[in-house]
Amino acid sequence: MFTRLSDIDRLFRTMSLFQKRLDNLYSDYGKSSGYKWEFEQTSPRTNLYENGDSFEIRAEVSGFAKEDLNIKIQGNYLEISGSRESDAPEGYRTHKIEREAGSFSRSFTLPADVDSSKVEATLKDGILYLILPKHEAVKPKKISIS
């Protein structure tokens, strides 16, 4: 039963990937085109950049404090998770809630292994910056011609 569920999940993910591609074609930022295929998903948007000897991952995590976020790395597998509690003030009536509280978990398979001991993570203005230096073995090497 569970394997079947994960199959469905995978199918949805493939569809949402396809949808993302479509969304990129029509440049309407942050707005989903037409029908929503994916399950209502609250995981933050991320960017991945590649430099010569490191990767950089940025994630939109507004409202999260340093303590609310967890980062796990193993080889080329990276997992970012976190939970944000509702910051609703006490004694106020609620008119509108769009900022969702709750937890998320997102995992990535990086294109190459990273050196987990040298990873740097900073949180600034609601964006998480992760600098992931590549493992020595996969770093680009200069070859001198003899």
Add this chain to the structure above:
Amino acid sequence: MEKTQEIAKKEEKNIEKTHGLYEAIPAVDIYENEDEILLYADMPGVVKNDISVNIDNGTLSVSGIRKLVTKGAATDTEFTDVEYARSFSVPQAIDIERVEAELKNGVLRLHLPKSEASKPRQVEIKTS
């Protein structure tokens, strides 16, 4: 020779042309109590100086521009530079002078205090 000059000129013109920013609607929470209305808006990556809050004629407009400095080749991008903009209509009873805004962890918090005159008041009944 003339042709190359033309090309150079065109490039110069292009410098003035600003790249159109994507516009996004920030997610907001709105709360209210007897003293004030509270507005929380998610604006990840926006710094204090790039936020503007305007109240004019009963309309509150909030806008924030995110400028990211990128390095290296973008392999997979789901968000870019963006202008968060949204407007709300606010009741006249807001004391504009005392509006306060704070920014923390990419969340803008706006305190919109109600003016003294508009606060609910208990009327005391006098017994004769």
